[in-house]
Structure formats: structure tokens, C-alpha cells
Amino acid sequence: QWLLVESGGGLVQPGGSLRLSCTASRRSISNYAMGWFRQAPGKERDLVAAISGSGAIQYAPSVQGRFTISRDDAKDTLYLQMDMLKPEDTAVYYCNVGRSWGQIRTIQVANWGQGTQVTVSS
Numbered sequence: 001q002w003l004l005v006e007s008g009g010g011l012v013q014p015g016g017s018l019r020l021s022c023t024a025s026r027r028s029i030s031n032y033a034m035g036w037f038r039q040a041p042g043k044e045r046d047l048v049a050a051i052s053g054s055g056a057i058q059y060a061p062s063v064q065g066r067f068t069i070s071r072d073d074a075k076d077t078l079y080l081q082m083d084m085l086k087p088e089d090t091a092v093y094y095c096n097v098g099r100s101w102g103q104i105r106t107i108q109v110a111n112w113g114q115g116t117q118v119t120v121s122s
Contacts, residue, residue: 002027002110004095009116014025016085020116022095030073033098035108036080038091045094049080052101062088085120092117094117 007009008020014047018038049059051074057069078095092115098104 002029002097004110004113005095006093006095006113006116007094009118011119011121012085013122014086014120016120017081017083018118019037020080020082020093020118022080022113024076024078024097024110028073029071029076029078029097033104034078035072035096035098035104036069036078037094037096037108038089038118039094040088040091043091047105050091050098050104051078054078070082082118085118087120090118090120097099 003025004022006022008018012018031053033050033052036048037045038048039045048063049067049070051057051069066084070079094112094115095109097110099107099109
């Protein structure tokens with residue numbers, strides 16, 4: 001079972017950038033579909049971006065063109081580069097492992113970590 005630790009969040013002004021990292025231990029992420037999710041206060045946790053083991057990528061429409069997901073399997077680390085941040089991007093961001101590429105949005109197989117808080121405010 002993976003142990004996932006997210007980092008890189010913080011307070012940033014609208015239009016700013018942040019780079020999130022998700023480091024996995026106990027088990028390699030190689031060949032697994034990985035995703036970044038976020039949960040804003042009072043809302044459900046939703047998929048933001050996902051990347052398959054072979055490099056296929058999908059984004060939520062709200063972040064398309066602003067966020068970039070990537071992975072370094074040698075380091076068992078997932079990244080999310082967030083540019084042109086908006087106040088509505090404020091949330092706790094989490095990473096997780098999908099049961100499959102087709103199920104990344106609905107079925108995650110690792111325990112959720114503590115996440116990293118992203119706050120976009122002037």
C-alpha cells in the first residue's frame with residue numbers, strides 16, 4: 001500500500017503560480033494511473049488532473065490550459081504545476097492512485113494523505 005505525502009501548497013496572489021509535489025513510498029507508482037484531486041470547503045473532492053502510466057493526460061475543464069501534471073517514476077513523485085491561479089482554485093489538494101486509468105476519477109486505491117492547502121487571495 002502506498003504512503004502518499006503532498007507538499008508545495010501555500011498562499012499566492014491571483015495570477016501567481018505554485019508547484020505541488022506528491023511523493024510515494026512503500027510502493028512504486030510506476031505503471032499506475034495517478035491523479036491530483038482538490039476539496040474546497042463545503043464541497044466534494046474532485047479530480048483536477050490525471051496521468052496514466054503511459055503518459056496519457058486529462059484535466060478538469062476548469063484548469064485546462066493553466067495546470068500541468070507530470071510524473072517522475074524514478075523518484076516515485078507526481079507533480080502539479082499551477083499557473084494563472086484564481087481564487088476559485090483555493091482548496092486542499094490531494095494525490096492518489098487510480099484502480100485503472102478509466103476509473104481514476106471514481107475509484108482510488110491508496111489511503112488519502114493529509115493534502116496540501118492552496119489559498120489564492122490578494
